[in-house]
Amino acid sequence: MNLNKIIPYKKMSLKELLTPDNKLMALIAVVLTALFFIGVINVLVHGHEIYNVTKDHPWGLLIAMYIFFVVSSTGLCIVGSFGDVFDFKVFAPSSKRAILGSIVTILSGFAVIAFEIGHPVRMMIYNVLTPGLTSAIWWMGTLYGLYLTFMIIEFIFLMREDMKNAKIFGLIGLLVGLAAHSNLGAVFGFLNTRLVSNGVFYPTYFILTAFITGIYLTFLMYGYYYRGKSFPENINNMLVNFAKIQGLLIAILIFFEAWKMLTGYYGGVPGRADVITHILSGNTFWLGEFMCGMFIPFIVILFSKGKATKLMVPASLIGMVGIFFMRYDLVHDTQLMPMQNFMTRVYQEMPGFVEYFPSNTEMMIGFGAIGLCLVLYYLGTKLFDLTSTCHAD
Amino acid sequence: MARYGMALDYKNCINCKACEVACKEENGVLLGADKHRIWVGVNELEGEWPNIALSSSVFMPSQCQHCDNAPCQEVCPTNATYYDENHVVRVDVDKCILCSYCVEACPYGARYEDPRTVTMDKCTFCSDTRLARGETTTACQNTCPTKVRTFGDLDDPNSEISQLLRNREHFSLKANLGTKPKLFYLM
Numbered sequence: 001m002n003l004n005k006i007i008p009y010k011k012m013s014l015k016e017l018l019t020p021d022n023k024l025m026a027l028i029a030v031v032l033t034a035l036f037f038i039g040v041i042n043v044l045v046h047g048h049e050i051y052n053v054t055k056d057h058p059w060g061l062l063i064a065m066y067i068f069f070v071v072s073s074t075g076l077c078i079v080g081s082f083g084d085v086f087d088f089k090v091f092a093p094s095s096k097r098a099i100l101g102s103i104v105t106i107l108s109g110f111a112v113i114a115f116e117i118g119h120p121v122r123m124m125i126y127n128v129l130t131p132g133l134t135s136a137i138w139w140m141g142t143l144y145g146l147y148l149t150f151m152i153i154e155f156i157f158l159m160r161e162d163m164k165n166a167k168i169f170g171l172i173g174l175l176v177g178l179a180a181h182s183n184l185g186a187v188f189g190f191l192n193t194r195l196v197s198n199g200v201f202y203p204t205y206f207i208l209t210a211f212i213t214g215i216y217l218t219f220l221m222y223g224y225y226y227r228g229k230s231f232p233e234n235i236n237n238m239l240v241n242f243a244k245i246q247g248l249l250i251a252i253l254i255f256f257e258a259w260k261m262l263t264g265y266y267g268g269v270p271g272r273a274d275v276i277t278h279i280l281s282g283n284t285f286w287l288g289e290f291m292c293g294m295f296i297p298f299i300v301i302l303f304s305k306g307k308a309t310k311l312m313v314p315a316s317l318i319g320m321v322g323i324f325f326m327r328y329d330l331v332h333d334t335q336l337m338p339m340q341n342f343m344t345r346v347y348q349e350m351p352g353f354v355e356y357f358p359s360n361t362e363m364m365i366g367f368g369a370i371g372l373c374l375v376l377y378y379l380g381t382k383l384f385d386l387t388s389t390c391h392a393d
Numbered sequence: 394m395a396r397y398g399m400a401l402d403y404k405n406c407i408n409c410k411a412c413e414v415a416c417k418e419e420n421g422v423l424l425g426a427d428k429h430r431i432w433v434g435v436n437e438l439e440g441e442w443p444n445i446a447l448s449s450s451v452f453m454p455s456q457c458q459h460c461d462n463a464p465c466q467e468v469c470p471t472n473a474t475y476y477d478e479n480h481v482v483r484v485d486v487d488k489c490i491l492c493s494y495c496v497e498a499c500p501y502g503a504r505y506e507d508p509r510t511v512t513m514d515k516c517t518f519c520s521d522t523r524l525a526r527g528e529t530t531t532a533c534q535n536t537c538p539t540k541v542r543t544f545g546d547l548d549d550p551n552s553e554i555s556q557l558l559r560n561r562e563h564f565s566l567k568a569n570l571g572t573k574p575k576l577f578y579l580m
Contacts (some may be wrong), residue, residue: 047508048508048511049508058506117492118490118491118506118511122488123471123492126471126473126490127470127471130488131470131471131472132468132471132472134468135468135470136468138470190468190498191498192500192571193499194497338502339499339502
């Protein structure tokens with residue numbers, strides 16, 4: 001079987017493959033990947049006790065990083081589909097790179113979640129044998145599995161320049177990805193007892209922030225590829241358009257967040273208003289989510305009218321730091337209120353907020369997976385020609 | 394088949410924690426595991442000496458509420474959480490993948506990870522132990538010196554619990570969530 005006929009790739013020696021263009025980036029990727037594997041060995045030896053999660057705060061950094069990666073994947077899928085599914089010529093150059101990005105990010109997310117879930121192999125067996133159809137986690141996991149399959153098929157067709165099939169599988173992958181991703185939001189939205197998360201907000205917010213994340217990552221991918229050089233005209237034109245869309249999306253996000261906070265605070269409902277007050281009194285929201293994730297990139301776009309594409313690269317890096325805090329905060333804030341009845345009679349006033357800080361092993365696996373993602377992306381860029389523009393025309 | 398529930402005359406609780414000890418002994422809960430299958434909540438006294446509100450000085454024994462509409466069962470991706478033939482909410486440890494979604498969804502904080510099986514665990518109304526041996530009481534009920542707990546079949550109109558619930562006012566915790574708990578607090 002000739003693999004090159006299935007998916008065209010650049011033939012090169014192992015030495016060429018393992019010779020990075022950028023030594024610093026290679027070092028960062030290798031160190032982070034090594035940390036990931038050290039963390040994995042740690043948890044395999046010591047078990048889940050090595051995590052700082054508790055019965056009051058069962059989800060921690062690894063869930064946040066899983067969400068971080070799968071949000072990135074969905075976002076890149078949306079970005080990629082602009083060119084090859086919806087035939088917007090201006091965005092066509094990004095398709096191959098974005099779809100490769102969506103594959104490597106979701107693989108990294110799966111790598112993280114595999115060590116968060118207690119029994120990942122059992123999960124694959126009983127997800128099929130006794131599916132819990134009322135569970136948002138079941139739908140999310142199953143749909144993400146399908147999504148990955150479609151993304152890989154789409155990528156193969158993109159590399160074969162078979163735009164007709166790439167479009168079909170790209171569209172199916174996009175729809176399945178959106179369904180999976182909104183189900184991930186529903187994992188939190190369905191928690192009737194967690195007032196700050198319950199409701200329609202997260203399933204829609206996840207799609208919005210995925211799109212924003214996808215555009216940040218597109219800037220980072222192109223910023224890195226054209227580092228030290230100016231963008232070619234077609235790429236610059238594409239990035240200007242992405243920046244304008246990003247400006248609109250961030251404005252919508254700020255609008256969404258403002259109303260989430262206001263409706264959460266309004267009326268002083270116990271378990272919701274106090275959590276919102278707690279969130280708004282913390283730096284992770286104002287500095288992390290708002291300043292990094294929204295405000296700084298938005299200001300860059302606003303004052304340059306989206307034309308400062310080079311400046312958007314560091315702004316997108318700052319934006320991704322903000323996206324991380326959005327994921328971390330959403331997981332942590334959901335669990336701020338303890339559920340057990342310790343100090344009061346009818347659960348109306350809780351004794352205090354649940355505290356959590358990730359353990360070293362959680363940080364090694366969670367942040368180390370960024371290295372894994374970088375290595376996979378590097379291998380993809382080395383092996384595949386991502387520069388040719390795909391378009392049905 | 395029965396539909397087991399429990400009534401708690403919680404104002405009789407003296408916080409001796411004999412129920413916690415009996416539960417650990419009967420069901421093999423790890424020693425030192427704090428507030429796991431069963432626990433006693435302590436109210437903060439309201440007011441300042443000498444005007445302390447006696448009504449605030451009560452203890453709140455609690456455990457899994459064995460909801461008829463259990464959120465933990467609804468969110469389980471592998472159906473590891475299930476209702477057994479007696480409507481008791483149970484965990485099939487062979488199917489549990491330890492995703493912890495049930496812990497997130499339970500409004501009562503009634504679930505925890507058993508580090509020995511690396512799966513979720515919770516109160517089972519002694520289904521694997523005392524009920525399996527043909528006994529009709531739970532360990533926590535049996536040991537309680539002030540007879541806080543009454544365990545029995547809610548579908549049997551002649552059971553002690555059914556009569557208690559007919560004759561005494563009672564409430565359920567977080568009833569507004571529609572979970573239909575089968576733990577009833579007698580007023």
